[in-house]
Amino acid sequence: MTRYKLTIAYDGTGFAGYQIQPAGRTVQGEIERCLAVMHKGGPVPVSASGRTDAGVHARGQVLHFDSSLAITPERWIKALNALLPADIRVLDAQEAESTFHARFSAVGKEYVYKLNTSRQGDVFQRNYASHFPYPLDAELLDAAIPHFLGTHDFTSFCSARSEVEDKVRTIHHLELLRDGADWTITIRGDGFLYNMVRIIVGTLLDVGQGKIEPGSISELLRARDRTKAGKTAPAHGLYLNRVFYEE
Amino acid sequence: MTRYKLTIAYDGTGFAGYQIQPAGRTVQGEIERCLAVMHKGGPVPVSASGRTDAGVHARGQVLHFDSSLAITPERWIKALNALLPADIRVLDAQEAESTFHARFSAVGKEYVYKLNTSRQGDVFQRNYASHFPYPLDAELLDAAIPHFLGTHDFTSFCSARSEVEDKVRTIHHLELLRDGADWTITIRGDGFLYNMVRIIVGTLLDVGQGKIEPGSISELLRARDRTKAGKTAPAHGLYLNRVFYEE
Structure with missing residues (x-):
């Protein structure tokens, strides 16, 4: 497993907030849905630096997740942006230390x-x-x-x-x-x-x-x-x- | 009747274009709907400097219309902006010569x-x-x-x-x-x-x-x-x- 650090931007207008919730479209929900597609349906939980409320935007939110896929950072960006809706963009992807945590390392x-x-x-x-x-x-x-x-x-x-x-x-x-x-x-x-x-x-x-x-x-x-x-x-x-x- | 010149801005994203048409939300349709409300339902046709296509934006589209209402330009701005949807704003209103034409005088x-x-x-x-x-x-x-x-x-x-x-x-x-x-x-x-x-x-x-x-x-x-x-x-x-x- 490799830990990846993602930097993403999103237009908060169309989201009920960052964090996944029972009802409403969320940024985390969209990201995890796309990662599941890439992992043949297997769930890939992501952790963010923190939540943002409904309507709040991000130019540089940071996430991490673990994956067994052997994909270069450049390919992660392309593959995710091809799957993600237009109001979320992956700006950067990097391999991170296994101890890196988007929230606790901030x-x-x-x-x-x-x-x-x-x-x-x-x-x-x-x-x-x-x-x-x-x-x-x-x-x-x-x-x-x-x-x-x-x-x-x-x-x-x-x-x-x-x-x-x-x-x-x-x-x-x-x-x-x-x-x-x-x-x-x-x-x-x-x-x-x-x-x-x-x-x-x-x-x-x-x-x-x-x-x-x-x-x-x-x-x-x-x-x-x-x-x-x-x-x-x-x-x-x-x-x-x-x-x-x-x- | 007094002729008025309006300067408006709109976000073209949500419109099927400027010009009124049988189906689809249009800028002209929204403006004429609001003017009709102000004129107790009477139709008030507006003329624009020209059409814009679906998705095209305006920061300074110009319109004219005639009205018998005795309202100051400042009040036209306030009244129309109170009635218009958030993706159209009236930026300026002025009394114009009766010969002024948004399209032909441009x-x-x-x-x-x-x-x-x-x-x-x-x-x-x-x-x-x-x-x-x-x-x-x-x-x-x-x-x-x-x-x-x-x-x-x-x-x-x-x-x-x-x-x-x-x-x-x-x-x-x-x-x-x-x-x-x-x-x-x-x-x-x-x-x-x-x-x-x-x-x-x-x-x-x-x-x-x-x-x-x-x-x-x-x-x-x-x-x-x-x-x-x-x-x-x-x-x-x-x-x-x-x-x-x-x-």
Whole structure:
């Protein structure tokens, strides 16, 4: 058996999320279906770096699986892309160490959140960026950003439904880039709690509208209370961009 | 009655084309349905600068219609966008002269054709750019481009199904821009024949692959024979970007 590491992109619009579930089309379901075809029906379970919710996109989700097929990485890419639906693409395949694990070996992740701030919205981005046509002060967002950096307990920025006990995470990078009406928030850290990026973005939108003071982010973190932070921003603006592993 | 000029954008993916037809969802059909709602069911015919085929997008299609409703342009935008489906947006509305005609007053148009030249394709562009993963020499395209500029009989670059008699058109601007794997061809002219942009792009792709010499474009134009030019490039890479009118 050889362990393979796959890097995939998917358009989350047509999926009920990454993870396989009883009803609804899922990314994992499609991948496992194609791997089963290649393995003459035998089940080939895949493990991902983490789940993504319905509507959330990926430019660089990472998976691993084990296979006894003697196929080069280049052939894995071709064969899977020939079988997969058009809204999932395999970008890269590599042989991995048998100890490699898409989730447990990950040392960090990068997410991107896209906002379209135009008045009427962009018809081509309606599933790929969150439309936010209200006044936003970018300087207020820029003033809030440094308060998120570093190691904090992110309980206030985590879905109350999360069952994870340790809510301490480290954010290495958080940046707002503006290109006309298209705003992009990039965030990198050692790990993210359930809905964490979307709640940080929702809170930044409150900051940009003057509803939350940039300087009160630290207080908000200390409160460890989800109800103190902003709303969870919509799923369709979010992209899992990269997963980092130690070399 | 007041004549109104509308500028609209649409994602062509979900439409059987611009023009209303017996079966299939059309852009014109959706617009006229919404205008009928605003006019208590009375029919309000709209005229466009031209048709677009199934899958073709628009960032700046122009329409006109007449209405007895006393509504400000700003309110037309809001009211129509509230009624229209998410894949059509009204970007602008203006009162126009009673002699203004979206098609006959137009003095030029700009189209954009998007190519994605990456190996595996971009899952987010599968409906918004034509995937062309074969070797292409941009210098050959750049060498061919000047031969299209100016006034020519474009019979070789027009669908054989076209019933237009005068096939002489003037191209003012034709440009290839490359941003990594994303190639954009922009073309402006006084008017375009049926499939003309898509056949020019298909021919440029033959040039870029070395199948047609850049210098033979003039000969191709003189031949006035559709079979001499390249294939018609796929619809979903094409955007009607702007329609020009005299001030």
